[in-house]
Amino acid sequence: MPGEAVQFDMIVGLGNPGSEHENQRHNAGFWYLDELARDLGATFSQDKKSFSLHAKATLNGRSVHLLKPYNYMNNSGQGVAAIARFFKIDMNKVLVAHDELDLPPGHIRVKNGGGHGGHNGLRDIVSRTGTKDFWRLRIGIGHPGHKSAVSGYVLKRASAEHQKLIDDALYLAMRESRTLIDGDINVATKALHSHKPDVKE
Numbered sequence: 001m002p003g004e005a006v007q008f009d010m011i012v013g014l015g016n017p018g019s020e021h022e023n024q025r026h027n028a029g030f031w032y033l034d035e036l037a038r039d040l041g042a043t044f045s046q047d048k049k050s051f052s053l054h055a056k057a058t059l060n061g062r063s064v065h066l067l068k069p070y071n072y073m074n075n076s077g078q079g080v081a082a083i084a085r086f087f088k089i090d091m092n093k094v095l096v097a098h099d100e101l102d103l104p105p106g107h108i109r110v111k112n113g114g115g116h117g118g119h120n121g122l123r124d125i126v127s128r129t130g131t132k133d134f135w136r137l138r139i140g141i142g143h144p145g146h147k148s149a150v151s152g153y154v155l156k157r158a159s160a161e162h163q164k165l166i167d168d169a170l171y172l173a174m175r176e177s178r179t180l181i182d183g184d185i186n187v188a189t190k191a192l193h194s195h196k197p198d199v200k201e
Contacts, residue, residue: 015027028139043055073124139169165197
């Protein structure tokens with residue numbers, strides 16, 4: 001539950017590799033992690049054994065792992081499981097940033113545990129780590145309105161209006177990231193969940 005004191009040891013961003021995917025809605029987790037790495041002064045390097053881009057950052061004197069699984073969304077769990085196992089990271093100290101269909105653009109939420117909600121990246125992480133008990137940073141991208149349209153929707157750019165709402169939410173998430181990662185989840189969650197997107201009427 002929000003309010004718990006958890007110092008995250010690993011932050012994961014979900015997306016698909018390659019320039020053809022970098023501006024698609026499904027890469028919202030990558031967008032967040034790229035900004036986080038810049039803020040923390042961390043540089044990603046390729047970890048071939050985990051099919052991921054991996055970086056280590058320092059926050060208040062302790063190491064935090066940043067991970068971008070780079071083996072496509074459906075295989076996201078491969079890198080997460082490998083890095084968590086190698087560095088002996090408990091999954092309840094892992095925060096996974098991902099695009100969220102069930103939240104409108106501009107909304108961002110912190111959640112602990114739960115199902116995968118049809119998200120293939122989360123599904124694979126649950127499958128390969130054997131647990132649902134990791135934290136999620138859910139970045140709202142909106143829903144196309146029908147299940148059959150989801151696949152095409154997440155693999156396209158957001159409209160300019162929606163992208164600005166998403167970018168504003170990510171900016172807020174970045175402002176709260178150090179507080180969130182270093183254990184004061186209640187304060188960070190309150191700021192994120194009370195955010196009201198500037199939606200044009």
